[in-house]
Amino acid sequence: MNPSFSRLPEPGADERAHSDHLLARLREHIAAHGPLPFSEYMGRCLYEPGLGYYSAGTTKFGAAGDFVTAPELGDLFARCVVKVLGPVLEMLGDEADVLELGGGSGVFAEAALLALHANRQVPRHYLILEPSADLRERQRERLAAALPPDLFARVQWLDRPPEEAWRGVLFANEVIDALPTTRFTLRAGEVYEEYVALDGEGRLMRTDRPADALVSGAVRHLERDLEASFDDGYRSEVLPQLPYWMQAIAGSLVAGVMLFIDYGYVRREFYQPGRRDGTLMAHYRHHAHADPLFLPGLNDLTASVDFTALAEAGNQAGFGVAAYLPQAQFLIAAGLQQVFEEAYADAPDEAARYRLAQQVKKLTLPDQMGERFQAMVLARGMDMVPLPADMLEADQGDRL
Secondary structure, X not given: OOHXXXXXXXXXXXXXXXXXXXXXHHHHHHHHHOOEEHHXXXXXXXHOOOOOOOOOOOXXXXXXXXXXXXXXXXXXXXXXXXXXXXXXXXHHOOOOEEEEXXXXXXXXXXXXXHHHHHOOOOOOOEEEEOOOHHHHHHHHHHHHHHOOHHHHOOEEEEOOOOOOOEEEEEEXXXXXXXXXXXXXXXXXXXXXXXXXXXXXOOOEEEEEEEOOHHHHHHHHHHHHHHOOOOOOOOEEEEOOOHHHHHHHHHOOEEEEEEEEEEEEEOHHHXXXXXXXXXXXXXXXXXXXXXXXXXXXXXXXXXXXXXXXXXXXXXXXXXXXXXXXXXXXXXXXXXOHHHHXXXXXXXXXXXXXXXXXXXXXXXXXXXXXXXXXXXXXXXXXXXXXXXOOHHHHHHOOHHHO
């Protein structure tokens, strides 16, 4: 193992064999067709059928996986989200649906549906767009066991985004960071794209090639918007496909809102001159490291979100930004205090009350998820969006 990774847990024999299988497939492809754009490499590492990180059968979420998302901490997060999205469903009426992108372990859907049921704001359907057959089965088992049969009957899994016009709310937590990202750099003022190739001994290596018009145009757009050119050697990420992805995901949502929660920055903070190697990270068993070529298929590969780009993509798809603010302020404005007090009063013992307090800290403290994660609400086809007054007051959309 590379000395810089000596602190990482050693993979078991099955894990290493799994990674070696994907590695062999990557080598075969590169040998036959030439170097892979980094975005394609990342896509294969995450989503290759049966071998990609999200497509294989290992535990991804929670204490036994590689990272912990906000819903995995407990149901306070989901109950706050419901306090924001529930009134929108109510306003849209009986035909309103919920669409969750990438349902994870199913824990968010479980808590959200139970909270919506308690508030009498149950959607017509709760749709989960989940590309992983393994995760889909885990979600189905969890929800079938946890929900009353009539509530579970409203859950449907989709292979692709809805094509027919629909009304409702779309929710995506830590989805944009997992979109396969393009890596770029500058040489003599020209834009280059990062690729994954093979060295003389057949090992994966990163290399740069002149960027095509799409990638080059996306980088020049960033420079125009930032009113500054990137220095030679500056390397970072960009999602030139984001507007097309947004249109594909949300083009048929004719009335409603989308809520994206993810870690990231507004553009001028994302592309700081001092952040010269971008934001790409790999996560392996609760350890973060910076080598995406290490044990392909066993690591979650992510990059932070440029929320300015997300707003632009939403605008191009016909949505307006209704609110943008850090996760801590979003949850507080959504009623976290009330949700916490209700859960605290119902807690069976001191240990449960302690866990609730720890949830709040993790979700809101600046050095945890509170500032690093951002929330963006995009709206379309509504005369007014019934967001909490405190949320509108805390809106930081002018920073985009």
